[in-house]
């Protein structure tokens with residue numbers, strides 16, 4: 001028996017998928033880019049950053065978690081949705097201390113790349129300049145929470161891929177932050193520089209030490225092409 | 235402030251990088267007692283760097299200055315070379331950095347000369363400010379204005395090719411560089427080189443002719459005897475990128491020579507004064523009273539034994555002949571020497587672009603790790619000192635930066651005092667006095683803060699205080 005095919009439309013374009021697939025999955029395979037930050041292939045999507053929000057039959061839904069259903073009408077590339085995403089990105093920028101000018105992740109940073117793609121040049125909200133922690137105790141890894149966007153990718157990757165539980169969230173609301181094994185220091189954990197978690201961070205919070213600016217401007221991931229181009233090219 | 239002094243405040247100084255404010259202290263006879271240049275310097279930066287990882291610092295410190303970021307970038311990278319034990323750079327790395335630096339010196343020097351100073355030189359200090367500006371130069375001397383723009387652009391293209399961006403690039407990393415120079419980049423830079431050389435020689439001539447034609451006015455203007463300091467190469471040649479420290483007295487005798495920059499605190503101290511945020515460095519063996527010195531183009535030409543490029547060396551000889559080989563103390567001769575250095579930079583760029591080491595692929599070296607480091611560089615404005623301590627977790631624990639303008643701090647005050655003494659009459663700030671003070675400060679090309687560069691006119695507020703510190707007159711120039 002052949003597998004059931006589900007058809008939806010994204011911005012008027014017919015897109016096909018199979019039961020259990022999410023809107024983001026079928027959009028990806030159809031070459032339609034939906035911006036995202038907390039989503040990372042291989043991890044269970046949890047829709048927390050809300051950047052991938054789309055209108056589904058007129059109601060906002062996170063496309064990384066919403067399974068497709070026959071006849072769904074999805075709006076992705078509309079002014080309304082774009083504005084919503086911009087507002088979210090704006091808030092992420094002002095809630096942290098994101099100095100792209102001297103951040104070594106610049107050019108490889110997903111937050112910066114999505115901001116550029118959405119046409120954000122400066123956030124419209126006032127900067128909060130929060131006090132954030134740095135943990136430099138690990139011999140090979142540098143943790144700078146000034147840049148953390150609380151996407152949880154590190155928590156999931158450490159737990160589900162590396163089989164360790166190096167990172168976790170503590171506190172709630174504005175106090176919520178990434179913590180290392182119940183407030184220990186990174187050097188007290190079994191974190192290793194070869195762990196997958198080291199590459200899971202979309203921003204410059206978890207960094208391999210001593211890499212810095214080794215990749216010249218022009219050769220960084222998003223220097224040549226906007227984020228999402230790889231999906232659009234198929 | 236002492237009881238029997240009057241204070242005249244001029245602020246901000248126009249056409250210098252950032253903001254400045256001048257107070258002139260008068261005694262009871264209304265004679266100039268002392269002039270003070272107040273500099274708004276963002277010392278907070280040294281605090282900001284603390285805790286940051288050392289590999290980030292060469293990119294981070296560029297934000298200190300919107301006008302010569304490359305100098306801070308390279309000085310910090312040189313410092314961090316020592317942290318990673320990579321101070322013996324590969325030929326490709328050292329030459330890429332040198333190329334970047336010469337590009338920076340060229341663009342900074344021509345910006346200063348053509349955009350900020352040429353109006354004073356071409357129209358005279360007392361000309362109407364409405365024409366004594368870059369727009370006036372463009373109207374009256376369009377060719378010169380174009381040359382200034384094109385030479386600056388050329389310097390910026392070199393920075394882009396070596397650091398990835400015209401401003402705030404990332405080329406230098408601890409122990410080396412992150413890119414070499416591609417054949418395409420090299421060839422595109424070689425294309426305009428002959429033109430640059432010709433214009434570079436022309437620029438020296440403009441500065442020289444100006445000095446010689448107006449010698450009677452130029453020679454005493456804000457001029458005084460001082461010590462001079464700069465880095466020099468092992469063989470005594472001018473070296474803008476690296477070397478050891480040499481200081482000479484007004485007669486040209488060496489105060490110290492070939493001093494390892496790691497030991498600078500044995501030779502230099504910084505004095506703090508209650509009226510300025512900026513420190514006052516001086517030579518330890520002589521003391522604060524007489525031990526201050528000048529840095530920058532004039533000092534470098536005075537301290538070096540020779541320049542290792544033929545055209546600039548020819549010009550240096552002609553310049554030094556003016557004072558029979560003794561140090562030249564003419565403050566306005568900064569302009570002439572600045573253009574000699576611009577020419578030297580072009581010659582060095584020529585040398586480097588013909589060197590295949592720039593296409594090498596061996597970019598980074600590391601060795602034995604260190605915790606403390608000092609690096610110096612001859613920035614366009616003079617000796618730049620970066621001093622750091624890095625902890626075992628790779629974080630900067632201490633940073634002390636002595637920028638070129640700080641090294642020239644006492645000297646700039648001395649020049650302003652001299653000009654005020656010579657040109658103040660009564661207790662009124664005339665347009666003439668104001669212009670003269672600006673011109674004297676501008677000779678040093680000071681970067682007065684990390685503020686971004688504002689081209690053209692800035693408002694000028696002049697305040698006059700009586701000997702009790704009461705405001706008795708105030709003038710504002712838009």
Ligand code: SF4
Nearest residue numbers: 148149151152154201
């Ligand atoms: S440290 Fe990085 S991966 Fe972890 S929550 Fe923060 S931004 Fe996400």
